Amino acid sequence: MTPEARPLLKKMLLRGGGKSRRIWAWLALFLGSFFLLLAVSMWWNFRQALRGSSGKDALGSGYFTVSRIITDADMGIPGKVRFTDTDIAALQQAPGVEEVGKLTQAAFPVSASMGGNLGFSTLLFLEAVPDNMLDTLPPDWRWTPGRNDVPIILAKEFLRTYNYVFAPTQGLPQLSENAVKAIGFNLLLGNSPETKLFRGQIVGFSDRVTSVLVPQAFLAEMHRQFHIPPPPPARLLVRAKDPADPQLVDWLKGRSYEVGGEMARQATLRRVVDGVAAGLGFLALVLLASGLSLFILLIRLLLSEARDRLRLLREIGYSPAALGRFVAHRFVPQAVGALLVALLASAAANVISGKYLARMGVYWPLWPSAMVWGAWLLVVIVVVGQVWRSIRRAIG
Amino acid sequence: MTLSIQNLCPDYLSTGAGISGIWGRDVAFAQGERVFVRAPSGTGKTSLIHLLYGLRNDAFGAVFWDKTNVLKADAEALAALRAQKLSVVFQDLRLFPELTLWENLLAKKALGSPETETEIDCWVEKLGLRHRRDRPARQLSYGEQQRTAILRGLIPGFQWLLLDExxxxxxxxxxxxxxxxxxxxxxRRGAGILYAELDDNPCFKATQKLFL
Known part of the structure; x- marks a missing residue:
């Protein structure tokens, strides 16, 4: 078939079909693929957000704390709640676990006090975790033996509780993070007569660990000076690929371990998002199937109207495959165009939502992931394959 | 290209053998022959042309164009045969009614032809159709349509031409x-012609005459 056949074939085969019908079919195909890509993008990005590619992720950083569930029988038996080295080694092998850090506790009494008009004094506890597992590392987070000032990282949750619960009910002023950092206080360690006095200074706030943290070096040195061996940890800080991974959740449950509330929330959140994404994906698939059916129906209608001309073309020597290619040349770019626009639209939606979520501290990949590309490619293959098949069937 | 007809008989003509010169017999024609088939009404003249051209295959036997049995050939093989080697003028013409006379010819030429458009235009002139060149086929008289169908049949570089009345x-x-x-x-093409007609046509220089 020479190129001069094209205008004649166009006149014979591609006339009619209705412009509005073509627009509707195109729109249906576009919308179906757009929502499908959006569902895939949402599902995948949410998983990423839950895994936490950033240490300060609002939806979870991949870290969580583990402790033993205290039953009625365990009450009053201090050793029962602690983790042995075997427990820790087993946890390190749990599904998806990447790192396990001990939350070492101070085995000596601690109290904090402030002089002046405040006259504030309280019993306190101290813990330490490896620096690499902290979500914040202030510049003055360092302690060496001989120094009198001790840097402290306080759980943000404690400050929130103070500001929103304690202070209003006690008639005390709310405090900003900067204000708290500016206040120094005395830190008294040990029992009389063997006590040690330090100057405590809050240098940062942690979202990850609900505790009062001091540098590991400080706690180790104090245990050495008080001649007390550090107790086995009662809490562990765990970094996992995906803290909401059902396999890991089951593994922890099976050992009667309790996890931090954040992780439980994540697991629930993931189930909700998985459900929403699956629902949206299903609807999108239905929409895409309808769009594709409409598109194919349009082609079939057009070719059905040209049925006699097609038959005659075959009779005078036009190859069905060549005729199929000619018709496909018209419709396949339209279909791929709709899918391409859907990809661009879903990428734009992703960028917009990513920028919005970034303001809320949520890590959300801006560009389409490999999963979205894969889904798009699959949709392209299916759509082009179905369009080609329907053309060949109609031509005979 | 040699035409070989082997024991061919349409399903609806079970008693053809023995009477007809083609049905139920083995006959072969070399390229370049002029075969005249005289076929009174009802003897299956159009069926024969359609079977030879591969438009239908509801028959016993075989029709070989060289090694291709058109009764068993697939659509692509038939298309390749019809595009270049085997041409036809149908009794019912089968033009594209919405295309002009000239476009009907171009539709065939687009499959490949040894002739240029100028030469084809000369043929149009010879058959007295120049003034109707740009008229849609449906607006032509039946005689004009018949001449258009003949011209279309002549366009490819065929090796055999089938003519049905x-x-x-x-x-x-x-x-x-x-x-x-x-x-x-x-x-010019060194091609054969198989011409089927109700009655004898003394103007046609046949090398073989058969009775269907």
Whole structure:
């Protein structure tokens, strides 16, 4: 078939079909693929957000704390709640676990006090975790033996509780993070007569660990000076690929371990998002199937109207495959165009939502992931394959 | 390209053998032959042309164009045969009604032709159709449509041309012109002609005459 056949074939085969019908079919195909890509993008990005590619992720950083569930029988038996080295080694092998850090506790009494008009004094506890597992590392987070000032990282949750619960009910002023950092206080360690006095200074706030943290070096040195061996940890800080991974959740449950509330929330959140994404994906698939059916129906209608001309073309020597290619040349770019626009639209939606979520501290990949590309490619293959098949069937 | 017809008989004609010169017999024709098939009404003249052209296959036996049995050939093989080697003028013409006379010819030429558009235009002139060139086929008289169908049949570089009552609606003068042009082009191509007609046509220089 020479190129001069094209205008004649166009006149014979591609006339009619209705412009509005073509627009509707195109729109249906576009919308179906757009929502499908959006569902895939949402599902995948949410998983990423839950895994936490950033240490300060609002939806979870991949870290969580583990402790033993205290039953009625365990009450009053201090050793029962602690983790042995075997427990820790087993946890390190749990599904998806990447790192396990001990939350070492101070085995000596601690109290904090402030002089002046405040006259504030309280019993306190101290813990330490490896620096690499902290979500914040202030510049003055360092302690060496001989120094009198001790840097402290306080759980943000404690400050929130103070500001929103304690202070209003006690008639005390709310405090900003900067204000708290500016206040120094005395830190008294040990029992009389063997006590040690330090100057405590809050240098940062942690979202990850609900505790009062001091540098590991400080706690180790104090245990050495008080001649007390550090107790086995009662809490562990765990970094996992995906803290909401059902396999890991089951593994922890099976050992009667309790996890931090954040992780439980994540697991629930993931189930909700998985459900929403699956629902949206299903609807999108239905929409895409309808769009594709409409598109194919349009082609079939057009070719059905040209049925006699097609038959005659075959009779005078036009190859069905060549005729199929000619018709496909018209419709396949339209279909791929709709899918391409859907990809661009879903990428734009992703960028917009990513920028919005970034303001809320949520890590959300801006560009389409490999999963979205894969889904798009699959949709392209299916759509082009179905369009080609329907053309060949109609031509005979 | 050799035409070999082997024991061919349409399903609906079970008693053809013995009477007909083609049905139920083994016959072969070399390229370049002029075969005239006289076929009174109801003997299956159009069926024969359609079977030879591969438009239908509801028959016993085989029709070989060289090694291709058109009764068993797939659509692509038939398309390749019809595009270049085997041409036809249908009794019912089968033009594209919405295309002009000229476009009908171009639709065939687009499959490949040894002739240029200028040469084809000369043929149009010879058959007295120049003034109707840009008219849609449906607006042509039946005689004009028949001449258009003949011209279309002559366009490819065919090796065999099948004619099914091609001059039935032409006056003697136009029929003579059309036959002369047909034979001239077939001679130029070294092609064979299988011409089926109700009655004898003494103007056609047949090398073989058969009774269907």
């Amino acid at each position: 091609p001059f039935s609606h032409l006056d003697a003068e136009n029929a003579a012109k059309a036959l002369a042009l047909t034979e001239e082009i077939a001679d």
